[in-house]
Amino acid sequence: MFTSRNKLACLVFGLLISWGALAADTVAVNPSHPDRYVVVKGDTLWDIAGKFLRDPWLWPDVWYVNPQIANPHLIYPGDIITMTYVNGQPRLGLQRGSVVQLSPQVRSTPLSGAIPAIPIDAIHQFLTRPYVMDQDDLDSAPYVVAFADEHILGSNDVRAYVRAIDTTDNQKFDVVRPGDAYKDAETGEILGYEALYISSSELLKPGDPATLTLTDMELETLKGDRLLPVTDDTPLNTFFPSAPKQAVNGSIIAVLNGVSQIGQFNVVVLDRGANDGLEPGNVMAIDHRGETIRDTVSKNTGETVTLPDETAGTLMVFRTFDRVSFALIMKATRALHVLDRVHNP
DSSP, X not given: OOOHHHHHHHHHHHHHHHTTTTOOSSOOXXXXXXXXXXXXXXXXXXXXXXXXXXXXXXXXXXXXXXXXXXXXXXXXXXXXXXXXXXXXXXXXXEEOSSOXXXXXXXXXXXXXXSOOSSOGGGTGGGTTOSEEEOHHHHHHSOEEEEXXXXXXXXXXXXXXXXXXXXXXXXXXXXXXXXXXXXXXXXXXXXXXXXXEEXXXXXXXXXXXXXXXXXXXXXXXXXXXXXXXXXXXXXXXXXXXXXXXXXXXXXXXXXXXXXXXXXXXXXXXXXXXXXXXXXXXXXXXXXXXOOOEEEOSSSSSTTOEEEOOOEEEEEEEEEEEOSXXXXXXXXXXXSOXXXXXXXXXX
């Protein structure tokens, strides 16, 4: 059986081995790198790699696997990361933080104590919600038409009447509300619609209308809210950072969670998705889009000039839809904005 312990082992092993799939001949080091670093609780693999390397996602290109250490691909608080050079190339190694004994021993630290690759807490709520839907999805989804007992709005434990759910194939549904359109930054084409999570619901009786009971309310349910069946798919929370397999050029078109300023560990929406070759784990560079200004020096009144794009940060895609993606800002060297460009690192 593929247990959660096996999943975690595969996570860290994959991160350290697969991160450098597109390796450069020479990995650039951080000019201020330490010779050694003691891992502390709250660290991530990305953060630690950034202390030694200019591009943290290239960690496995210089990772030395010590066969004398059990599970050398799992890193725990108290472990020591060291940096040396072999034939002029940097090499990172691991020393266990616990005291070494001359007798056989088993490390008692649970696998769950291993540090994560990225701050999962920053993206947890976005791994399954919200959704992105196209117009056909919205038009065909069942929708709320009324509530039981003369309720005007839906709240916890209130029964909702829905058109139409004719089968019992699915027992649980998420209630969502159509939101803003996601548009291509260059063409203005609608790529999909945000679908905000409102509540959960459980099917009581199929039909037209069907009867469901509402639970786990985040917002009050309204007439016209849509229902989507809940699948048993486990959300992806193991990521193998790498460059996209093909050239991808796009833009940031929205920022999630109601924030207006975009910085490190904010979640953004890109106008490129699975159809464009993006996959969860893809790392992309961010360029601040050069603004167009009026040339006040030129003798030609009204003449404008567009300033060049400037390097602004790095992000990692963690969830893809057909034409848009969600990504986590991993590094921001300047203020980021909606419409800033993204491309292969």
